[in-house]
Amino acid sequence: QVQLVESGGGLVQAGGSLRLSCAASGTSGSIFSINVMTWYRQAPGKQRELVASISSGSVTKYVDSVKGRFTISRDNAKNTVYLQMNSLKPEDTAVYYCAADVQILGRLVPSRFWGQGTQVTVSS
Numbered sequence: 001q002v003q004l005v006e007s008g009g010g011l012v013q014a015g016g017s018l019r020l021s022c023a024a025s026g027t028s029g030s031i032f033s034i035n036v037m038t039w040y041r042q043a044p045g046k047q048r049e050l051v052a053s054i055s056s057g058s059v060t061k062y063v064d065s066v067k068g069r070f071t072i073s074r075d076n077a078k079n080t081v082y083l084q085m086n087s088l089k090p091e092d093t094a095v096y097y098c099a100a101d102v103q104i105l106g107r108l109v110p111s112r113f114w115g116q117g118t119q120v121t122v123s124s
Contacts, residue, residue, distance in 0.1 A: 002026040002102050002113045009096060009118030016122070017086045022098030022115050024079040035101040035110055037074055037081040041094035041120075048097070052083060066092075088122045096120050 008020040024034060038053040052062045052072040060072050071084040081098055095117040101110040 001030050001104060002100070002111075004098050004100055004113055004115035006096070006098055006115040006118040009120045011121045011123065012088055014088060014090055014122055014124050016088050017084070018088065018120060020083040020085070020096055020098075020118060020120075022081045022083075022100075024100050024102065024113070026102070026104075030104055031079065032103045032105045034076070034079055035103065037072075037101075038099045039072060039081070039083045040097045040099060041092075042097070042117075043091075043094040046094075051096070054081060085120070088120075090122045090124045092120060093122050094120060 002024060004022050004024050006022045008018060012018055035056050036053055039051040040048050041051050042048040050063060051066055052070055054060045054072045054074050069087045074081045097117045098115040100113050102113055103110045
């Protein structure tokens, strides 16, 4: 019913920047609203961790390791969330996933949907 499509990953040198995007789309009229949108990442051999989240009212939260370097934002008209990543470090290397808590028409509670993931590799 709802698809999240991520883009913007790639290979960058340490100190560089990348901007990730995640666009949500659904069958006609299925999406009533999108609540929290979140970026997660998972490095090889490690558990998935929450990187940043943004509410529908644009209240943001960040994991301590990215504060001051990453900025999450959203465009509600486009159902899109962004992650601007600056001053990248090799330890930021991971697959980055977006997630969205979507209120589907006709359902009582929001449902969580996930993107397919995009690889970010930071070379030293």
